[in-house]
Amino acid sequence: MRIALDAMGSDDAPSSEVAGAVAAVEADSGLHVMLVGDEKALAGPLGGFPCRDRIAVVHAPERIVPSDAPASVLRRRPRSSISVGLGLQAAGEADAFVSAGSTGAVMAASLLLLRPLRGVDRPALATLFPTDGGLTLVADIGANIDCKPHQLVQFARLGAVYMQDLQGMRAPRVGLLNVGTEAEKGTEVLQAAYRLLAGSDLNFVGNIEGRDILKHACDVLVCDGFTGNILLKFYESVAAFMIRKLAPGLEGIGQREEVDDLLRDLDYAEYGGAPLLGVNGVTVICHGRSSPRAISAGIGVAVRAVRSGLVEHMARDLFDPGASGA
Numbered sequence: 007m008r009i010a011l012d013a014m015g016s017d018d019a020p021s022s023e024v025a026g027a028v029a030a031v032e033a034d035s036g037l038h039v040m041l042v043g044d045e046k047a048l049a050g051p052l053g054g055f056p057c058r059d060r061i062a063v064v065h066a067p068e069r070i071v072p073s074d075a076p077a078s079v080l081r082r083r084p085r086s087s088i089s090v091g092l093g094l095q096a097a098g099e100a101d102a103f104v105s106a107g108s109t110g111a112v113m114a115a116s117l118l119l120l121r122p123l124r125g126v127d128r129p130a131l132a133t134l135f136p137t138d139g140g141l142t143l144v145a146d147i148g149a150n151i152d153c154k155p156h157q158l159v160q161f162a163r164l165g166a167v168y169m170q171d172l173q174g175m176r177a178p179r180v181g182l183l184n185v186g187t188e189a190e191k192g193t194e195v196l197q198a199a200y201r202l203l204a205g206s207d208l209n210f211v212g213n214i215e216g217r218d219i220l221k222h223a224c225d226v227l228v229c230d231g232f233t234g235n236i237l238l239k240f241y242e243s244v245a246a247f248m249i250r251k252l253a254p255g256l257e258g259i260g261q262r263e264e265v266d267d268l269l270r271d272l273d274y275a276e277y278g279g280a281p282l283l284g285v286n287g288v289t290v291i292c293h294g295r296s297s298p299r300a301i302s303a304g305i306g307v308a309v310r311a312v313r314s315g316l317v318e319h320m321a322r323d324l325f326d327p328g329a330s331g332a
Contacts, residue, residue, distance in 0.1 A: 007036050007101055007312060008100045008102075009030075009038070009102050009103075009104060009305050009308050010091040010092075011026075011027055011042065011105075012087045012088055012091050012103070012106065012112075013027075013041040013047075013063075014066070014069045014087040015087065015107025015292075016301070017294050020047055022297060022298050022300075023043075023301055024041065024052050025051075025301070026299070027041060027301070027302075027305065029299070030305040030309075031060045031061060034306075038060045038061070040061075040063075040091075040094065041061060041063050041064065042066045042087045042094070043063075043066055043069075044067050044069070045063050066086060067085055068083045069087065070083060070087075070088055070108045072108070074111065076113065077114050079114060080118055086111075087107065088105060088115050091105065092112075092115045092120065092287075093119060095119075095120065101312045102290065103288065103289050104279070104289075104290045104304045104305055105290075106293060106294055106301065109148065109280075109291055113282060113289075116282055117129065117285065120285040120287035121285065121286050123285065123286050123320060123321050124324065126284035127160060128149065128157055129164075129282050129283060129284030129285045130145040130149055130150065130160075131145070131146055131147050131149040131281075131282055132144060132145035132165060132283050133238065133279070134278070135220075136277070137219065138220055138222055139222030140225075141277065142224060143225065143226050144229070145161045145165045146231040147231065147237075148231045148235035151231050152230065153231070155195055155199040158195075158202075158228050158229075158230070161228050162182075162208055162226060162228045163206075164283040164320055165178070166178045166208055166209070167320045167323050168283060169225050170319070171310075171314040171316045172316065173225075175225055179209050179211045179224045179226070180211065181212065181223055181226070181227050182196065182200055182210075182213050182229075183227055183233060183237075184196050184200075184214065184215065186213060186215065189204070191213060195230075196213075200212075277307075278304045279291055279296070279300065281307060288308050288311045290304045290311075
């Protein structure tokens with residue numbers, strides 16, 4: 007199992023990536039991680055860690071900066087950690103790619119180097135939201151601002167396969183994010199998507215209102231990337247808001263640690279970042295502020311995706327809907 011890890015992506019790069027890679031290989035004896043980045047910058051952080059026999063460095067001297075247009079990354083920064091790391095997967099030298107770098111750059115490079123699966127118009131970016139009853143996969147969370155009804159159905163099918171393979175669900179419940187539960191609610195796009203989903207072989211449970219997301223009303227929540235990104239940004243602010251409200255009333259270190267543990271459950275980044283669903287390969291995008299624990303979790307998601315045959319399952323299900331039994 008060979009995972010290419012962008013070592014220059016996070017806000018705390020490369021220390022978070024190095025520590026996350028070490029934690030991942032220590033937990034999985036069959037795992038090898040290729041740290042893709044500037045070898046001089048990696049020499050110091052990597053020097054004090056064990057497991058060096060299963061951690062390699064692939065030199066990539068360039069780094070993506072905020073001013074770089076995502077669509078031009080491969081042309082303008084061919085030796086960047088994102089370009090080189092995804093190139094390793096495209097060439098068959100790595101089984102997956104993980105990055106906490108520029109989301110737009112990773113998505114654009116994945117589309118160009120890995121290509122979309124047959125039957126996928128637009129790959130979807132997805133992430134797991136913790137809820138009262140378990141995890142809900144939300145797709146799309148920002149890759150596609152405007153979507154057509156059949157593209158929302160593609161997101162639903164991709165998400166259902168993901169929850170089957172990585173969360174062990176036999177028939178994931180698919181919901182459509184909307185302003186009401188009735189079939190005629192929402193925009194014309196949402197109404198048309200409702201009809202398509204209701205007529206599909208997916209386990210469609212109808213429209214889901216925002217207030218029911220945390221009640222675990224569904225296992226896969228489908229929406230366009232504009233709505234999904236707003237939902238994601240609001241959701242990730244909840245933990246910080248609760249800390250500010252609770253902190254003044256906490257007494258002692260023990261209580262604060264207990265609250266920290268509870269709030270960590272609200273942090274979607276701790277569940278392994280966001281997989282890009284629908285490309286012919288495994289790409290996992292972690293939050294820019296990812297801790298070593300979150301980087302390790304992202305590597306874990308990539309490993310499980312490869313070992314479960316996720317991409318092959320998605321390709322089969324999109325080509326022959328119903329083959330997966332979703």
